Amino acid sequence: MANSSDIPLQRCADLIIKSDTPKGRGVFAAKDIPAKTVIDVCPVLVLGVQENVDHIEHTSLYHYTYNWPTENDRGEKTVSQAVILGLGSMFNHSTQLQNVVWERDTERLIIIYRSQRDISAGEELCISYGSHLTFKDVDAPTPLSPEEELEQFNQIHLD
Ligand SMILES: C[S@@+](CC[C@H](N)C(=O)[O-])C[C@H]1O[C@@H](n2cnc3c(N)ncnc32)[C@H](O)[C@@H]1O
Secondary structure (H helix, E strand, O other): OOOOOOOOOOEOOOEEEEEEEOOEEEEEEOOOEOOOOEEEEEEEEEOOHHHHHHOHHHOHHHHOEEEEEEEOOOOOEEEEEEEEOHHHHHOEEOOOOOOEEEEEEOOOOEEEEEEOOOEOOOOEOEEOOOOOOOOOOOOOOOOOOHHHHHHHHHOOOOO
8 A cells, every 4th residue: 555655666677787898887778768768766875974984985885875965963964975776876977978867855865867868779878977086987088189189279260
């Protein structure tokens, strides 16, 4: 029997995990996925600020946690970390080719992931981790050499 605090779960069925990508494991589309499809609804486990500093930061889990807004004992707003259960911990980062957006629900302690645009079969599903990455981004655009920069500059014509 459903009650008002129940959280309906949804996961897109047309997904696979590939294990051998340059980013480690990653989530890929097995079929075309239309824009705005719910990809997954993931429960989160919110960690205490100190628990995170004392323990989690010294483990592999450190690379899987998300910032999570919370309140300290004095009722002041602060930021802790949360472990995302379900597929949420498997999405890799892309700076330029993100196709999944996510939304925190701090009341219900879930994150909802949705496709940002139509995704084709075979594409990796990527989110943005923001700008402070703790690893070398294999997708990062290669910086231009001074010669390439000069060539690009010389191609700019002002009418
Ligand atoms: C939340 S996990 C994602 C799943 C992970 N690939 C795995 O195999 O368990 C985050 C880790 O994935 C890897 N990763 C994610 N996006 C990446 C990227 N753009 N370039 C390189 N590594 C990436 C990094 O090792 C990062 O610490």
